[in-house]
Amino acid sequence: MAYNPDSFAHKAERKGVELLVDAAVKHTNKDRQKAMMQFIDLAQKFIGDTWDPKAYDRMREAISTTDKKWYKYISSLFDDVDEKQIKALALNVGYEAGIRGYKQTRAMSEKYNCNVPWVILMDPTSACNLHCTGCWAAEYGHTLALTYEQLESIVKQGRELGIHAYVMTGGEPMMRKKDIIRLADEFQDCYFNFYTNGTLIDDEFCEEMKRVGNVSPNISIEGFEDANDGRRGNGVFDKIMHAMDIMKEHKCLFGASICYTSVNYKVVTSDEFLDMLIGKGCKMIWYFHYMPVGCGASTNLLLTPEQREYMINRVRWIRGYNTGKPIMAIDFQNDGEYIHGCIAGGKYYLHINPNGDVEPCVFIHYSTANIKEKTLLECLQQPLFMQYRKNQPFNKNSLQPCPMLENPQFLRKMVRESGAKSTDMQAPEDVDALCGKCDEYAAKWAPVAEKHWEAKHFTRSDGKESGSVTLGK
Numbered sequence: 001m002a003y004n005p006d007s008f009a010h011k012a013e014r015k016g017v018e019l020l021v022d023a024a025v026k027h028t029n030k031d032r033q034k035a036m037m038q039f040i041d042l043a044q045k046f047i048g049d050t051w052d053p054k055a056y057d058r059m060r061e062a063i064s065t066t067d068k069k070w071y072k073y074i075s076s077l078f079d080d081v082d083e084k085q086i087k088a089l090a091l092n093v094g095y096e097a098g099i100r101g102y103k104q105t106r107a108m109s110e111k112y113n114c115n116v117p118w119v120i121l122m123d124p125t126s127a128c129n130l131h132c133t134g135c136w137a138a139e140y141g142h143t144l145a146l147t148y149e150q151l152e153s154i155v156k157q158g159r160e161l162g163i164h165a166y167v168m169t170g171g172e173p174m175m176r177k178k179d180i181i182r183l184a185d186e187f188q189d190c191y192f193n194f195y196t197n198g199t200l201i202d203d204e205f206c207e208e209m210k211r212v213g214n215v216s217p218n219i220s221i222e223g224f225e226d227a228n229d230g231r232r233g234n235g236v237f238d239k240i241m242h243a244m245d246i247m248k249e250h251k252c253l254f255g256a257s258i259c260y261t262s263v264n265y266k267v268v269t270s271d272e273f274l275d276m277l278i279g280k281g282c283k284m285i286w287y288f289h290y291m292p293v294g295c296g297a298s299t300n301l302l303l304t305p306e307q308r309e310y311m312i313n314r315v316r317w318i319r320g321y322n323t324g325k326p327i328m329a330i331d332f333q334n335d336g337e338y339i340h341g342c343i344a345g346g347k348y349y350l351h352i353n354p355n356g357d358v359e360p361c362v363f364i365h366y367s368t369a370n371i372k373e374k375t376l377l378e379c380l381q382q383p384l385f386m387q388y389r390k391n392q393p394f395n396k397n398s399l400q401p402c403p404m405l406e407n408p409q410f411l412r413k414m415v416r417e418s419g420a421k422s423t424d425m426q427a428p429e430d431v432d433a434l435c436g437k438c439d440e441y442a443a444k445w446a447p448v449a450e451k452h453w454e455a456k457h458f459t460r461s462d463g464k465e466s467g468s469v470t471l472g473k
Contacts, residue, residue, distance in 0.1 A: 003104055005159045005189065014095065014189065017046070021090045028078045036063045036074055039090070046099045062321055073326040080281055082251040084213035089253070092191035092214050096164035104162025114381045115346030115389050119165040120158055121362055122352040124151060124179060128172040130197050130232055144171075144354035144425065148179050150372065154352065155187050157376035164190045169362065171354060174200035181205075184212040195220060195257050198243040199236060206250035218257040218286055219243060221277075223267045241280065248281030255284030260311060261301040262290075269314045274325045282327065287315060289333035291363040291405060292437040295427045302441050305448040308334070312399075312452070336401035337456075344403075345388025346380050357423040360388055364404055364411065366420040366431065383418035399449040406442050406449070408435035 004010065020042050027035035037060065044056045062070040077086065102118055109116040126144040146154075155166060166183075173180060173194045184192045191214050198219035209215050222228050225237040247254050256277055258268045267273055268287075277285065289308075290301045303311070315331045318324040336342070343349050344361035351362040356372035358379040359365055369382035379385075391410055393401070400406035403414065414420075415431040422428035 003108065003160060003162060005162075005164075010100075013100075014091070017042070017095045018087075018091060021087055025083060025086060032075055032078065033063060033066065033071070035078075036071070043094065043099075046095065058321070069322065069324070069326055073328070076326065077253075077283065080248070080251060081253045081283070082210045082213075084210060085216065085251075085253045088191065088213035092164060092189060096189050097191060101162045101164040108161045112377060112381065114377075115385055116161050116380060117163060117346045117350050118348045119167060120154065120163055120352065121167045121169060121349055122146065122151065122154060123170050123354040124168055124173050124176040126171040126354040127175045128170055128197075129175070129199060130172065130236065145176075146352070146354055146356060146371075148182065150356070151179065151183060152186065154371060154376060155183060155190060159187070159190065161376070166190060166192050168192065168194040170195075172197055172200070174205075177205055180215060181208045181212055184215040188212075188214060190214065192216075193218065197232065197236065197240070199239040201243040201246060203246060203250070206247055206252050209252050210250060216253040216255070217247075218255040218284070219282075220257045220259075221268075222259060223264045223273065227264055227267065244280035244282065253283060254281070255286060256282050257286045257288065259288045259290055260303075262303050262307055263301060265303060265307055265311055269311065269318065271325075274318065274327065278325060278327050285318075285327060285329040287311070287329065287331040287333075289331075289405070293363050293365065293429075293434070294424070295429050295433070297437065299437050299441070305445050308445065309448065309452075333402070333405070334399065336398035341393035341395065341398045341401040342388075342403060345385045345392065347388065347392055350380075350385075353423060355423065355425060358382065358385075359423060360384060365423045365429065366415050367423045368418055368420045384414060384420040387414035387418045397449050397453040399453055400442075400446065404435060405438050406445060408438045408442055411435055 020038075024035045024038035024042065027038065040056055040059050040063075062068060063074060065071065066075075097118065105116040105118055124146055158164075158166070168180065174196050177200065180192060180194060184190075193215070194217050196217050196219060198217070198221075201217065201219075209217075219240055221237075221240055222231055228237040228240070229235065244254070260268055274285075289303070289311075291297075292299050292302060311331060312334045315329050315334065318327070318329045339348065344351075344364065346360070349361075351359045352371055353359060353365070356370045357365075357367040358369045358371055359367045366384060367382070368384045369379040371379055374382075388403075391403070391414060394403045394407040394410045395401065403410035412431055412435050422430070
């Protein structure tokens with residue numbers, strides 16, 4: 001039986017969840033701790049044994065008293081974020097995407113024998129009002145775009161596969177801000193997140209975000225004024241600070257996107273920097289490891305093994321149960337163990353560039369299918385994505401998840417065997433040239449990653465894996 005996201009049964013179940021969410025939200029001003037416990041109970045009811053039962057107990061413990069860090073963090077969400085956005089987060093990210101959608105995409109993956117992602121990352125445009133050093137989007141040029149009808153079609157097809165989470169980059173997606181709101185308005189059971197330089201956010205857009213509820217931004221920032229403006233241009237840091245102030249004033253949910261390098265890794269994880277973001281109202285940090293993508297990309301910005309070890313331990317400290325800061329921090333490269341390695345190639349996500357090329361990852365610009373010529377399902381069944389499905393995970397050690405950065409032999413092999421072509425419109429990059437920039441890094445990181453992995457996942461005498469040793473301890 002085909003999946004129908006607009007079926008009566010689906011709508012009825014969503015309505016039931018909505019009533020439970022409403023009941024929990026109503027308690028926030030009366031008994032906040034009770035409201036938080038209700039959200040955990042709700043999650044356990046619908047997620048069930050998909051998570052370890054101990055995970056729910058740890059969440060309850062984390063908010064068991066009002067002096068705990070995570071109680072203060074969640075409480076700040078209720079205080080600082082518009083109620084409609086809170087509800088959309090619970091309903092669309094929690095229920096539609098995270099619970100029902102995740103189960104549906106797994107079922108579709110089995111049905112069609114291909115990867116079906118949990119989230120789609122797409123670029124409405126390659127145009128941007130800035131030209132930042134090292135930005136992969138700058139390699140595309142500024143003349144490409146997906147029409148609104150094409151964006152709409154991607155979401156419609158995605159919903160039929162169970163996909164309810166959509167992320168947009170560019171270029172600068174705010175060059176298409178009216179279309180972002182239009183999509184969110186049209187698909188109220190989906191969630192739309194976007195990465196932006198922040199310079200085009202204004203009062204009017206904040207009001208529109210609150211009106212639709214199901215859209216929020218992540219602002220790209222690489223440090224304080226000198227570092228940020230050195231990459232993005234004079235005055236950009238002040239504009240970012242202004243955008244954050246506006247969103248805080250309007251009670252809009254937003255996060256920060258940070259590319260860390262051998263130069264800025266300590267600054268962007270420092271107490272001073274984190275306190276600044278928290279004070280501005282930022283609720284989430286997405287850390288991205290620098291990738292040497294593009295013909296002119298420098299390898300000098302790649303981290304040394306010692307620097308990467310620092311990042312692993314520092315991010316875990318930041319989001320620790322009893323340590324760190326009241327902000328959620330995710331490090332895509334070093335958190336591979338929580339998502340079972342590489343998530344690209346449609347396993348959990350994919351990237352559609354502004355030319356329509358369906359790529360396995362935002363950092364890996366190769367493809368054998370275009371969304372303007374094929375259906376989304378056909379794009380998921382393309383030869384390159386089938387190579388991903390065949391070869392994932394690329395390493396038993398999830399501290400070495402990527403087929404480019406830590407396992408370049410895999411990307412070489414998959415591109416060759418699938419016949420994939422470079423999708424870079426400006427300067428197509430040969431896969432051997434790209435992977436050649438990663439070989440030395442991979443070789444140096446491998447023994448360090450293995451040391452950490454063995455320490456945390458040593459094998460017990462009964463042959464079972466143990467996770468009792470904490471990384472970095």
